[in-house]
Amino acid sequence: MSDSRYSVILLDADETVFDFITCERTAILKTAEAFNLKADINDAQVYSSINLSFWKQLEQGIVTREELKVRRFEKWFEYLCVYHIDPVAFGMIYEDNLSRTGILIEGAEEFVQRLSQNASVYIVTNGLYKCQTGRMSTSPIKKYIKGMFISEEVGFTKPDKRFFDKVLKALDIKDKSDVIIIGDSLSSDMQGGRNVGITTCLYCPDNSIDNHPLCDYIITDYNQFFEIV
Incomplete structure (x- = not known):
C-alpha cells in the first residue's frame, strides 16, 4: 500500500481484529x-x-x-x-x-500498527457500546486507533448509508477515494461501503469468497492487504 493511497481506514472490529x-x-x-x-x-x-x-x-x-x-x-x-x-x-x-474479553485474532495487533503508519484508522462497529468501549480500553491496538464509531452511539446501524454519512461528515472527508473499509461482513461492511461510495476490502480468512460485486478487494490474511491494495 502506498503512503497516500488511502488516508483513512474504516476498520470493523469483530472477526476482523477481535476474535469474537x-x-x-x-x-x-x-x-x-x-x-x-x-x-x-x-x-x-x-x-x-x-x-x-x-x-x-x-x-x-x-x-x-x-x-x-x-x-x-x-x-x-x-x-x-x-x-x-x-x-x-x-x-x-x-x-x-x-x-472484559478482548481477545485479538493472531496478527491483528501488528496489522493495525502497520495500517496506522500511513493512515488514520477508525473502528466502525455495530457492537454494543459498553462491550466495544470496554474491550478497546484495555486492548493493545488502542494506541493505533484514532477513534471509534459505534452504531449504538451514531444512531444508525451498518450497512445503513446514514451511518456512514455521519462517519464521513465527522471526519470531514472531502474525497471518498481517500477512504477504504476493511471488514469480514458482506451484509454490513461491504454493503455499507457500497452504499456510501467508498472502497471496500473483505477480510475472508476461510477463503470462502474469491469474487463478489460488493468487494473491491478480498484478502485471506492481513499481509495480503499490503500486497494487493
Missing part, C-alpha cells in the same frame, strides 16, 4: 456459571447461532437493539429449557463479561 467467536464463547459460559446454569461448548455454539441471527435482523431493521439484547437470551433459554432466569439480568452480566 472466542470472546463470545468465553463470556457466555462465564455468565452461565454465574447464574448456576449448566452449559457446555455445544450450548455456547447454539447461542452463537441465535445471536448471529438476531444481529442480522438488526442490520435489516427487523428488530431493535433493545429487543436483540433480551430476545437472544430468551431464545437460548428456550433451547436449554430454562425458564427461571431473567434474560435482562443475564444480559447485563454477559455484557460486563464480554466487555
